[in-house]
Amino acid sequence: MVKILIKIAQVGLKSETALPADDALRQGTARLNEDVLRLLGRALAIRHVDAGSCNGCELEIHALNNPYYNLDGLGIKFVASPRHADLLLVTGPVSRNMEQALLRTYEAVPEPKLVVAMGDCGCDGGIFAENYASRGRVANVIPVDVAVPGCPPAPAAIIQAILTAVSAARR
Amino acid sequence: MPRASSSRKAQPGRRALYLRALLLERERIANHLGDLGALGNDGGLAFGLAQFSRLKEDLLRSNERVFGYRYLMDRVVPGGVACDVDHAAACALLDEGEHLASELRTLRAIYYDHSGLQDRCITCGRLGPRAAALLGVVGLAARSSGHAMDARAHPGFAPYGELQPAVASHRNGDVAARIVVRFEEAFESLRLQRLVLERLPAGELRAPLGAAAEGAFGIGWVEGWRGEVFVALHAGEGGRVRRCHPHDPSWQNWPALEHAVIGNIVPDFPLINKSFNLSYAGADL
Numbered sequence: 001m002v003k004i005l006i007k008i009a010q011v012g013l014k015s016e017t018a019l020p021a022d023d024a025l026r027q028g029t030a031r032l033n034e035d036v037l038r039l040l041g042r043a044l045a046i047r048h049v050d051a052g053s054c055n056g057c058e059l060e061i062h063a064l065n066n067p068y069y070n071l072d073g074l075g076i077k078f079v080a081s082p083r084h085a086d087l088l089l090v091t092g093p094v095s096r097n098m099e100q101a102l103l104r105t106y107e108a109v110p111e112p113k114l115v116v117a118m119g120d121c122g123c124d125g126g127i128f129a130e131n132y133a134s135r136g137r138v139a140n141v142i143p144v145d146v147a148v149p150g151c152p153p154a155p156a157a158i159i160q161a162i163l164t165a166v167s168a169a170r171r
Numbered sequence: 172m173p174r175a176s177s178s179r180k181a182q183p184g185r186r187a188l189y190l191r192a193l194l195l196e197r198e199r200i201a202n203h204l205g206d207l208g209a210l211g212n213d214g215g216l217a218f219g220l221a222q223f224s225r226l227k228e229d230l231l232r233s234n235e236r237v238f239g240y241r242y243l244m245d246r247v248v249p250g251g252v253a254c255d256v257d258h259a260a261a262c263a264l265l266d267e268g269e270h271l272a273s274e275l276r277t278l279r280a281i282y283y284d285h286s287g288l289q290d291r292c293i294t295c296g297r298l299g300p301r302a303a304a305l306l307g308v309v310g311l312a313a314r315s316s317g318h319a320m321d322a323r324a325h326p327g328f329a330p331y332g333e334l335q336p337a338v339a340s341h342r343n344g345d346v347a348a349r350i351v352v353r354f355e356e357a358f359e360s361l362r363l364q365r366l367v368l369e370r371l372p373a374g375e376l377r378a379p380l381g382a383a384a385e386g387a388f389g390i391g392w393v394e395g396w397r398g399e400v401f402v403a404l405h406a407g408e409g410g411r412v413r414r415c416h417p418h419d420p421s422w423q424n425w426p427a428l429e430h431a432v433i434g435n436i437v438p439d440f441p442l443i444n445k446s447f448n449l450s451y452a453g454a455d456l
Contacts, residue, residue: 003281004218014225055452056242062205063231066224154241 015070019156021164025146043075044166047085047109051102051141052134053092057119057152061089069155076162082108087165089158090142093121093128094135106142114165117147118158126151186374187251188330193367194243194252196360199396200271201230203357206448210350211282213442214291222278226271233267236260251377261368268361275361279354292347296443298431299344308427310398310420312447315352316344322394334366344431346446382410397421397448421449 048061061078064071071077079085082105094102106113117138120126125136138144148161183191204227211219231241237260238246246254256264282288298308300317313320319340323331339355341348383389383406391402398420407413428447432440 003277003284007222007277007281008218011222011225050451053452055450056244059205059242063224063228066228067221068225068228151244152242 014067015073016068016156018069018074018163019160021167022160023164025148025161025164043077044087044162045077045079045085046087046089046162047079047082047105048089048091049098049102049105051090051092051098051122051138052095052128053119053121057091057122060152060155060158061091061118063155064158066155069159071159074159074163076159082106083110085109086112087114087116087162088142089116089118089162090122090138090144091118093125094138094141096133096135099135099141102138102141113143115142115144115146116161116165117144118161119153120149120151123147123149183251183378184374184376185330185372187376187378189367189371190252190254190256190376191247192330192334193256193364194238194246194254195393195395196363196367197230197234198243200357200360200364201227201234202396202448203353203360204230206445207278207282207350207353207357209445209448210292210346210442211288213445214288214346216282216285216288219278219282219288222274226274229267230271233264237264248377250380251375253377255376256368256371261371265365265368268364272358272361275354275357282350282354289347291439291442292350292446293345294343295346295439296431296435296446297343297345298427300342302430303344303427306427306430307423309423310394311349311352311356311396312398312424312427314338314340315348317342322392322399328392328394330367333370334363336363346442349446385409395420397450398424419450424449 048058050058063069082088086109088106088109090102092098106115115138117123121128122138125134128134128136130136130140135141139147146161146165148157150157153161204223208220208223208227211217211223234243235241237256238254240246246252298312298316303313303316303318308316308318309320317340319338321336321338322328323336324338326332337359339352339359341351385406385408387406389404389406391400391404393400400420401418403414403416403418404412405414424447428444428449431447432443435443
């Protein structure tokens with residue numbers, strides 16, 4: 001126990017400030033009004049859907065919770081059911097096997113159903129594009145509010161995309 | 172990425188081979204750090220996740236600075252590598268390695284002394300040597316179950332013949348064994364990184380490749396962090412790929428997880444699953 005406490009004291013706080021929202025990432029019109037934002041406060045629940053990702057994006061999603069990015073510290077957490085979620089974070093091109101599952105997940109999310117498409121595959125289909133196994137980009141299957149490109153996008157960019165999605169009315 | 176291709180008559184230069192080894196070992200270190208943190212967390216020691224995920228992030232940021240990519244993708248290319256390490260970068264990586272080894276020694280002592288964590292891991296999720304052999308288990312999981320097999324120790328995997336990698340192994344086949352093997356491999360990878368950087372030969376980064384002859388076969392075989400990654404290519408007309416078979420260790424090891432969980436309590440499943448940490452996409456990262 002003493003060794004653990006010494007290590008914690010030596011390392012100190014590592015958390016960094018998140019990047020502000022960026023309108024360039026926005027896909028559609030602003031859908032949130034001040035009332036909704038006040039209701040959400042600073043708390044946001046995210047349901048992550050792997051619609052056919054190579055798991056590269058998942059590595060960076062895991063990194064969001066490391067001490068540097070400290071997503072929990074921003075009041076943002078991942079949940080295990082779309083019914084508990086405010087926002088869907090979708091990775092991968094949408095494989096045909098996951099198309100129905102993604103649609104049902106989207107239907108299960110309560111309004112305002114925010115969606116962030118993550119990674120080159122989520123944004124435009126990536127190297128998979130559209131083929132016999134892939135429906136391509138996430139926007140081909142469900143409406144997307146914010147898209148964040150990258151292979152995979154860096155954690156700071158993912159946080160920025162999430163913050164952009166929830167700050168739609170603050171322009 | 173495949174390390175060699177016999178379908179085109181070209182051998183990467185010595186500098187390119189050393190840099191490929193450097194990339195491979197840094198990928199191994201990063202992933203072992205991530206797993207060691209997650210294993211601590213699943214065993215009830217959240218402190219471990221915070222510390223190891225911090226160290227992994229440091230390493231990824233250093234990858235971004237030196238190689239231009241956090242996950243080192245597209246740095247290995249046909250005929251060589253698409254990156255280089257200058258003297259200043261080599262010194263920075265050596266310093267980082269020294270510092271990381273010191274942090275790892277402290278955290279290893281904490282993990283090994285933590286009775287709560289050890290209680291969760293010892294005898295949990297055992298995969299015996301016989302089951303591992305029958306299922307054809309590869310890589311880290313095989314080495315934790317008594318099979319000291321590692322493609323880096325095979326002849327012909329340049330430049331490892333000159334680096335003499337020590338193959339970590341353990342007989343118990345439980346979660347604790349897979350933790351021990353990860354720690355030992357992380358230290359060994361840091362030693363290999365130091366050797367590579369100290370001996371980095373001069374030479375070209377990328378040998379020119381001609382078109383592959385129609386019908387030619389090529390294979391690539393590397394010991395990735397999870398186990399051996401094997402790719403077979405069959406060239407077709409005009410240098411195009413006729414057939415390609417990628418075989419990754421996750422595909423090979425998934426059935427072993429079903430055996431390892433038998434007789435264990437349900438709350439131990441996440442811990443056992445994480446101790447193998449196989450890819451859900453089957454695309455080895």
